[in-house]
Amino acid sequence: MKFIFYYLKKNLFFQICFLCLLVLQAADAVADTKTIVPKRVISLSPVITETIYLLNAQGLLIANTSYCNVPVAAQFKEKIGSVTQMNVEKIMSMQPDLVIASSLSRDKQIKILRNQKIKVLKVKNPKTFVQMCEITMEIGRVLGVEKNAEKIIKQAEQKVEQIKHKTAMLPKKKVFIQIGMKPLYSANKDSFINEYIKYGGGINIVENERTGIYSREQVITQNPDIILIATMGTSKKAGEIEKLRWMKFKFLNAAIKQQIFVLDPEFICSPTPVTFAKGLQDVAVLIHPDLI
Numbered sequence: 001m002k003f004i005f006y007y008l009k010k011n012l013f014f015q016i017c018f019l020c021l022l023v024l025q026a027a028d029a030v031a032d033t034k035t036i037v038p039k040r041v042i043s044l045s046p047v048i049t050e051t052i053y054l055l056n057a058q059g060l061l062i063a064n065t066s067y068c069n070v071p072v073a074a075q076f077k078e079k080i081g082s083v084t085q086m087n088v089e090k091i092m093s094m095q096p097d098l099v100i101a102s103s104l105s106r107d108k109q110i111k112i113l114r115n116q117k118i119k120v121l122k123v124k125n126p127k128t129f130v131q132m133c134e135i136t137m138e139i140g141r142v143l144g145v146e147k148n149a150e151k152i153i154k155q156a157e158q159k160v161e162q163i164k165h166k167t168a169m170l171p172k173k174k175v176f177i178q179i180g181m182k183p184l185y186s187a188n189k190d191s192f193i194n195e196y197i198k199y200g201g202g203i204n205i206v207e208n209e210r211t212g213i214y215s216r217e218q219v220i221t222q223n224p225d226i227i228l229i230a231t232m233g234t235s236k237k238a239g240e241i242e243k244l245r246w247m248k249f250k251f252l253n254a255a256i257k258q259q260i261f262v263l264d265p266e267f268i269c270s271p272t273p274v275t276f277a278k279g280l281q282d283v284a285v286l287i288h289p290d291l292i
Contacts (some may be wrong), residue, residue, distance in 0.1 A: 121138075175224055
């Protein structure tokens with residue numbers, strides 16, 4: 001070491017070379033910390049696709065699943081299979097820089113992609129509004145649109161807080177929200193669906209159940225003031241038929257007061273921070289019409 005410093009003092013050439021070496025090392029260190037923004041992205045989930053459009057990063061999206069139909073433009077992207085069964089060979093042939101997968105994506109198929117040196121980001125399905133915001137930020141960060149994500153999240157958070165403030169002191173009405181038919185299925189406190197009711201000024205009659213499976217007899221016993229129907233995987237027409245079933249129970253408070261409503265399941269059950277805030281507004285108004 002003393003030998004090196006001796007030459008550095010005596011030889012200007014060595015001094016310049018040593019300084020150049022330090023600069024190059026520093027530049028390499030900075031480059032290593034930078035995130036390389038992908039240019040070819042594939043989404044394996046409707047919520048992920050919707051989030052990419054929400055972040056205004058759809059120019060990076062080259063393909064998605066057959067279930068990705070929101071917004072309308074997403075329908076015209078190349079399709080690589082379903083949410084649970086992707087076409088691995090097709091994905092590899094498209095040479096993506098990044099594949100964003102959901103918790104429903106098969107680990108075996110993800111492993112194949114990673115073995116082919118394809119980067120895969122696997123995001124969890126959100127259970128709460130806070131987790132929706134975290135996932136949106138994560139996707140925004142990896143796509144190089146973090147500023148967009150921050151703005152979107154801030155606006156959604158403000159909207160949610162405004163609604164929570166308005167409903168905080170209002171009388172709580174008993175609410176049942178149906179998200180499945182066979183078996184009859186609702187949402188307990190472990191789901192963001194519960195937050196629609198809680199933040200909207202209601203009491204979820206299924207909140208403290210171990211699972212979301214619930215019988216009609218239990219609903220009748222609880223006698224909710226409001227029934228909301230957002231049955232996943234069905235059409236709005238199916239929801240209207242389910243509404244008529246509930247209306248036949250003439251002694252139900254919800255039926256007596258005609259407080260049975262059909263909601264868009266794709267909108268309610270697969271939200272981003274923005275659609276959650278909008279869905280919360282819709283639910284809150286159904287529970288407390290005076291909020292209009």
